[in-house]
Amino acid sequence: MDFPQNMSMEEAFALAEAEAKLKQALTESKARFANAVVPNRLNEDWRFGRPHKNAVALAELLQSGTPSQGEAEVSNAGEAAVIITADDDDLRQTEMLMPTIGSDALLGMHLERFGDGYALYIEEDTKEPITISYKTDSLYTPSTFIMVAPGVKAHVIEQYYGCEQGTIFATRNIQVAEGAELKVEMQPYGCARCMVITNIQNMGGKVAHYSHFFACDWAREETVAEIYTPGADVQLFSANNLQLHQVLDQHTRQIHHAGGATSNLLYKNVVDDDATAIFAGNIYVAPGAHQTDAYQTNRNMLLSEKATVHSLPGLEILADKVRCSHGSASAPMDEEQLFYLLSRGIPHDEALALVSHGFLQDVVDKFERS
Amino acid sequence: MDETPFQIDTRGEFSFPENHKFDAGFGLTEATIDYICDAKGEPDWVRQFRKDALKKFNEMPMPTHWAPEGIKDLDFDKIRYYLSHGTMPYKDWDEVPDDVKRTFERLGVPEQERAFLAGVDAQYDSETAYNNMREELSKQGVIFVNSTEGLRDYEHIFRPWFGKVIPVSDNKFSALNHAAFSGGSFIYVPKGVKVAQPLQAYFRINSESMGQFERTLIIADEGAELMYMEGCTAPKYDSATLHSGVVELVALKGAKIQYVTVQNWATNVYNLVIQRGLAMEDAEIRWIDCNIGSGLTMKYPAVVLQGRRARGEVVSISLAHSGQLQDTGARMIHAAPETTSNIVAKSISIGEGRASYRGEVNVLKGMKGCKNNTECDALLINPASRTDTYPAVTVNGNASAVQHEASVSQVDEEMLFYMQQRGLTRAQAMSLAVNGFINDLVKEFPMEYSVELRRLIDLEMEDSIG
Numbered sequence: 001m002d003f004p005q006n007m008s009m010e011e012a013f014a015l016a017e018a019e020a021k022l023k024q025a026l027t028e029s030k031a032r033f034a035n036a037v038v039p040n041r042l043n044e045d046w047r048f049g050r051p052h053k054n055a056v057a058l059a060e061l062l063q064s065g066t067p068s069q070g071e072a073e074v075s076n077a078g079e080a081a082v083i084i085t086a087d088d089d090d091l092r093q094t095e096m097l098m099p100t101i102g103s104d105a106l107l108g109m110h111l112e113r114f115g116d117g118y119a120l121y122i123e124e125d126t127k128e129p130i131t132i133s134y135k136t137d138s139l140y141t142p143s144t145f146i147m148v149a150p151g152v153k154a155h156v157i158e159q160y161y162g163c164e165q166g167t168i169f170a171t172r173n174i175q176v177a178e179g180a181e182l183k184v185e186m187q188p189y190g191c192a193r194c195m196v197i198t199n200i201q202n203m204g205g206k207v208a209h210y211s212h213f214f215a216c217d218w219a220r221e222e223t224v225a226e227i228y229t230p231g232a233d234v235q236l237f238s239a240n241n242l243q244l245h246q247v248l249d250q251h252t253r254q255i256h257h258a259g260g261a262t263s264n265l266l267y268k269n270v271v272d273d274d275a276t277a278i279f280a281g282n283i284y285v286a287p288g289a290h291q292t293d294a295y296q297t298n299r300n301m302l303l304s305e306k307a308t309v310h311s312l313p314g315l316e317i318l319a320d321k322v323r324c325s326h327g328s329a330s331a332p333m334d335e336e337q338l339f340y341l342l343s344r345g346i347p348h349d350e351a352l353a354l355v356s357h358g359f360l361q362d363v364v365d366k367f368e369r370s
Numbered sequence: 371m372d373e374t375p376f377q378i379d380t381r382g383e384f385s386f387p388e389n390h391k392f393d394a395g396f397g398l399t400e401a402t403i404d405y406i407c408d409a410k411g412e413p414d415w416v417r418q419f420r421k422d423a424l425k426k427f428n429e430m431p432m433p434t435h436w437a438p439e440g441i442k443d444l445d446f447d448k449i450r451y452y453l454s455h456g457t458m459p460y461k462d463w464d465e466v467p468d469d470v471k472r473t474f475e476r477l478g479v480p481e482q483e484r485a486f487l488a489g490v491d492a493q494y495d496s497e498t499a500y501n502n503m504r505e506e507l508s509k510q511g512v513i514f515v516n517s518t519e520g521l522r523d524y525e526h527i528f529r530p531w532f533g534k535v536i537p538v539s540d541n542k543f544s545a546l547n548h549a550a551f552s553g554g555s556f557i558y559v560p561k562g563v564k565v566a567q568p569l570q571a572y573f574r575i576n577s578e579s580m581g582q583f584e585r586t587l588i589i590a591d592e593g594a595e596l597m598y599m600e601g602c603t604a605p606k607y608d609s610a611t612l613h614s615g616v617v618e619l620v621a622l623k624g625a626k627i628q629y630v631t632v633q634n635w636a637t638n639v640y641n642l643v644i645q646r647g648l649a650m651e652d653a654e655i656r657w658i659d660c661n662i663g664s665g666l667t668m669k670y671p672a673v674v675l676q677g678r679r680a681r682g683e684v685v686s687i688s689l690a691h692s693g694q695l696q697d698t699g700a701r702m703i704h705a706a707p708e709t710t711s712n713i714v715a716k717s718i719s720i721g722e723g724r725a726s727y728r729g730e731v732n733v734l735k736g737m738k739g740c741k742n743n744t745e746c747d748a749l750l751i752n753p754a755s756r757t758d759t760y761p762a763v764t765v766n767g768n769a770s771a772v773q774h775e776a777s778v779s780q781v782d783e784e785m786l787f788y789m790q791q792r793g794l795t796r797a798q799a800m801s802l803a804v805n806g807f808i809n810d811l812v813k814e815f816p817m818e819y820s821v822e823l824r825r826l827i828d829l830e831m832e833d834s835i836g
Contacts, residue, residue, distance in 0.1 A: 048764070290753070302768040305736070311763040317778050320753040324778040328763055331771035 022093070029096045033108035045102025048278045048310040049249045054218055055106065058193060061139060061167060062109040070140030070166075074118050076128040084143060086115030091145055094173050098199045101222040101251040101280075107197060110141055110171055117142035117170075122154045122182075129155040129183075134170070137163040144172045148180040148205065155183045162191025162216065169195045178204035178229065183370070186211045194219040202261075204229035208370040210237040210363075213248055220249040230260030230291075235370045238267040239363035241356065242275035242307075252281040254296065259289040259319065265296040268363050270356040271307040282314040283326065289319045296326040301333055301359050303352070397447045398550060400424065406452045406552065410518045413525075423538045423548035430542040441666065444640060449612050451550045451583070507565070512596075513558040514569060517585040520556025527558050531589055535618035535648045535674070543642050547583050547616040554584035554615065559594040559625075568597040568630070568816055584615040590625035590653075597628040599816065612640050613664070619647035621655050623677065628656045632819055634663035634826075637693055641667040651677030651706075658814050661688040661696050662826065670728060672701035675709035675740075682711040685814045687823075689830065690723030690755075699728035699761075700744075704770070708739040715746045716808050719755035720830065726758040731772055738769035746776040749807050751800070781807075801831035 007015070038059045039051035046055060074081045084091060092114050100107050118132050134142045148154050160168045168191050176182050182205065188194045194216045200207055202225065213219045225234045234254065242248055254263040269277040283294045300309040313326040333355055341351035400421060407417045432441065507514060513524055520528045538548045559565060590596055613635060621627050627647065635641055641664035647655035657671035673682030684700035702711040717725035727746045748757035759776045781803045789799035804827055805812075812820045 047762070287754070300765070302765060305767045305769070307766070307768060309763075309765045311761075311765075311774070313759075313761060313774065313776070315748075315757070315759040315776060315778060317748070317750065317758070318754075318756045320750055320755065320780055322750075322778060322780075325776060326759070327773070327775045328761070329771075329773040330763065330765040331773070332768040 025097055026093060032104055033096075033111070036104035036108055038105045039102055043102045045251060045280070047280070047312070049220065050247075054193075054220070054247070054249075055103070058167070058169065058195060059106060059109065061193075062106070062113070062141075062169070066139045068113050068116060068141045069138050070116070070134055070136035070142065070168075072117060072132070072134050072142060074130065074132045076126070077118075077120060077130045077132075078124075080120050080122050080124075080130065081132075082119045082121065084115060084117045084119055084145070088115075088119075091119060091143070094145065095143055095171055098171060098173060098197065099224045099226075099253075100197055101224065101253060103195075103197065103222060106169070106195070107171070110143075110169055110197075113141045114143060116140070117144050119145035119147070120156065121147050121149075122152055122156075123149040125153045126155050129157045129185075131157045131159065133159040133161065134168065135161040135163065136166040136168060138165070139167045139169075141169045144170065146172070146174045146182070146184065148176045148182045150177040150205075151179040152177075153181045157185045158187065160186075160188040160191065160194065160196075162189065162194060164190050165192055167191065167193040169193075170197070172196065172198040174198065174200045174207065174209075176200070176202050176205035176207050180205035182206070183208045183367075184210070185367075187214065188216055188219060189214045191216045191219065193217065196221050198223040200225040200234060202227045202229070202232040202234055204232050206233045206235075208235040208237070208367055210239075210367040211250075212238065213240050216246065216248070218247045218249075220251070222251045224253045224255065225263060226255045226257060227261045227263060228257050230258055232258075232261040234261075234263040235367070236263075236265040236267070237363050237367045237370075239269075239360040240277070241270045241272075241360060242277055243272045244275065245273070246275045247278075248276070249278045250280070252279075252296075254281070254283045254294055256283075256285045256289045256292045256294060256319075258286075260291045261289075262293040264294070266299075266363055266366060267297070268299045268301075268360055269309070270301045270303060270359060271309055272303040274304075274306045276308040276310070278310045278312075279328075280310075280312040280314070281326070282316060283324055284316045285319045285322050285324065287318040290321045292319060292322040292324065294322070294324045298326075298328045299359075300330040301356060302330060303333065303356065396449065398424065398427075398449075398451050398546075402451055403549060406550065409452065410552070411522070412518065413522060416521055419533075420549050420551075423545050426538050427542060427545035427549055430539070430545055432542055441640070441668075444612065446546075452552060507569075510563050510565070511560040512563060512565060513556070515556050517551060517554045517556055517587075520587070524556070524558070527589070528556050528587055531618070531620050532587060533618075535620060535646050536616050536644055540644065543614045544616060544644055547585065547614050547644070550583045551585035551616065552583055554586040554617075555588070555598070555600075556586070557588045557596070557598065559588075559590045559596050561591045562593040563591075564594065565596040568599050570599045582613050584617075586615070586617040587620075588618070588627060588629070589620045590622060590627050592622045593624045594622075595626040597630065597816075599630040599632075599819070611638055613642070614640075615643040615645075617643065617645040619645075619655055621647065621649045621653035621680075623650050624652045625650075626654045626656075628658065629671075630658045630815060630819065632660045632662070632815075632823070633667070636663060637665045637691075639664045641669065643667075643669045645669065645671040646701075647671075647673045647682070649673055649675050649677065649680035649682055649709075652679050653677060654681040654683075656683040656685070657700070659684065659686045659698065660815070660819075660823065661686075661698055662830075663694075665693060666695050666697070668697045670699045670701050670730075672703065673711065674703045674705055675711065676705050678706050678708050680706060680709045682709075684713045684715070685811055686713075686715040687808050687811050688715075688717045688725050689827070690717065690719045690725040691830070692721035692723055694723050696723075696725045697728060698726070699730075701730040702732070702742055704731075704733040704737050704740040704742070707737050709737070710741045712742070713744040713746075714811060715744075716749070716811055717747075717757060718749045718751065718804060718807070719757050720751045722752075722754045722756070724756040724758070726760065727776070729761040729774075730764075731761070731774070732764045733766055733770045733772060735766040737767065740770035740772075742772045744772075744774040746774075747807070748776075748778045749804065750778065750780045751804075797831050801828045804831060
């Protein structure tokens with residue numbers, strides 16, 4: 001190993017130790033992918049998600065030899081954005097160490113196609129939001145890395161366009177340093193299939209994350225937010241309007257490795273026609289992570305007789321002096337709100353749209369205020 | 371100690387040299403089943419039924435999704451499936467260990483019942499104490515027998531519903547129970563009869579005691595009402611390490627059933643019980659459940675709401691000590707329109723104990739006007755205590771409302787400080803706070819149970835906080 005010059009013995013040891021740890025983690029991670037199987041009915045993290053249909057279809061496409069093809073664009077990034085290439089080993093290793101929620105096998109297939117997407121090294125406050133857009137009409141597997149330096153305030157918008165026929169399978173690694181503030185929006189549009197695996201690592205900053213799936217036939221979100229430092233804060237938001245036969249399968253983890261931090265989640269869905277919404281979230285408070293505040297709320301509005309909602313909020317608390325709660329509610333539209341609008345002469349369809357819009361707008365407002 | 375995955379808690383444990391008249395030996399085979407059938411003098415259809423169930427049991431896999439780690443250590447070949455005492459060996463009260471006597475004393479268990487619980491009497495003298503009640507019941511036409519008598523003497527009543535609410539192939543442990551069941555109660559309450567006093571398992575004459583594979587079937591005919599209680603708050607020692615019961619309730623049109631369980635097995639026991647009720651039109655089923663003992667409990671009382679306007683409720687308290695995993699919860703299946711259900715679960719984790727809530731609420735397709743409310747609250751006493759909540763809520767259609775809330779908290783330091791300032795010891799203050807936490811649920815239990823429960827919590831707190 002080459003040590004930089006002018007390095008003290010302690011620093012050299014610490015560096016060597018870190019390298020050894022990384023090496024071991026990578027070895028373990030290789031075993032993880034070698035042993036992983038494509039999600040099936042026995043995979044608890046795919047409960048209600050029809051893995052025998054959806055996961056298998058995605059896996060088949062990834063293994064079919066169809067090349068990853070798409071356009072990637074970035075704006076307002078200045079010098080922060082770097083295009084990822086296949087031989088970028090550091091970033092590849094970061095992706096190898098990403099946690100998934102029951103989809104290790106699929107992440108393994110994504111790694112085989114590694115080499116598309118952008119890495120953002122944000123070292124100055126952003127004036128305008130940095131916008132990354134990915135676009136495809138076949139299969140696209142971009143990776144995105146967002147690293148925010150200490151004390152920096154940043155706003156990033158990621159857009160994924162599937163052009164109706166396209167399949168997008170994306171991974172996202174977000175690292176926020178101490179005192180940094182990041183607002184990040186993830187917005188897939190019109191994909192036949194869309195799967196996004198996200199890992200947020202918070203080292204003492206503030207992260208507000210908003211996901212909005214629009215007109216995707218099948219979409220799965222796996223978001224793991226990890227908190228390593230006291231004082232850190234993670235806010236997860238999502239608002240979606242599902243119609244036709246759309247299926248949205250959202251899985252989240254709020255993992256508190258360290259105490260004295262906060263996390264909050266608010267996911268809202270309006271479910272119409274034959275659509276299905278699945279939400280499975282979990283708050284994990286590690287042993288010793290005392291003084292944790294973590295909350296989780298899932299609200300669903302059902303608009304049709306054939307709409308289906310599965311909600312699986314979860315708590316795993318191994319520490320003391322914590323304040324944690326979760327809530328889940330699924331109900332039809334409030335008749336009184338509808339009646340109020342109808343009695344003022346607003347046509348039924350418009351009134352319906354207004355009430356459901358208002359239901360979701362609440363999430364957007366909270367994200368913007370955060 | 372090495373034979374079980376649990377840390378053994380010796381409070382309330384005691385055993386006597388065993389001397390069983392019938393003992394089917396270790397492991398479960400067709401021969402074991404023949405032995406059980408011969409010993410009980412069962413009809414041929416029951417024998418065949420048990421053997422079919424055994425085949426299913428051998429074919430089925432262990433539960434995967436919901437099973438905690440501890441269940442892997444279960445060895446079905448090391449279990450004795452049928453033990454019966456023709457006459458229980460007589461033991462002197464003086465031989466019962468002092469700490470058990472102390473527990474009975476503190477709980478205020480009546481003298482007569484103490485002897486039974488400590489295994490001194492095969493069953494305590496119910497003839498004299500409960501004779502009047504039995505006469506009353508038979509006058510009303512209520513049938514209250516054990517499972518063997520039920521299937522032998524009242525086949526026309528019990529056979530049509532036997533194994534219908536919980537089928538053989540429901541899961542591996544259901545198949546196990548269908549193959550090896552013994553003990554438990556079969557109850558039939560005729561149309562319109564409202565049973566005034568709660569029925570209790572250990573009040574029954576010639577009972578087989580609470581067997582390890584107990585089998586209970588309660589049928590409340592149209593408009594009938596009853597309350598059934600099983601178990602007791604006093605610690606109960608059992609040499610059997612696997613306790614796998616099946617409890618089926620059938621509430622026909624307009625009937626009401628309340629089923630109260632208080633479980634306090636020793637910590638070497640796996641307590642895997644399947645409880646499910648079927649509620650027809652306008653019927654109501656309530657499970658009132660309290661789990662204090664056993665090393666691993668997996669129990670999710672369920673109500674299938676099969677008729678219009680049926681109502682289901684689960685009220686659950688669980689207390690997990692070091693070395694214990696209380697995996698409890700509730701299931702509500704809304705299979706008819708306008709059905710309502712309510713779940714209130716509270717758990718307390720002490721020391722390194724772990725309490726989990728697992729639940730399922732399912733509003734099936736096309737069901738309108740269904741409502742469910744679920745509340746789970748957990749209290750953590752020590753820094754190493756653990757609690758989990760894993761609900762699953764499914765709603766089909768836009769005409770039902772379902773809500774779920776869960777929270778985790780601990781006893782407020784300021785509250786303890788306030789009480790200590792006024793002269794309570796820390797243990798007293800803690801026990802007052804914990805009693806306050808479950809106060810509204812304890813009220814749901816019958817009087818004598820709730821008094822015992824409170825005292826038991828006092829006792830647990832004294833031991834856990836110095």
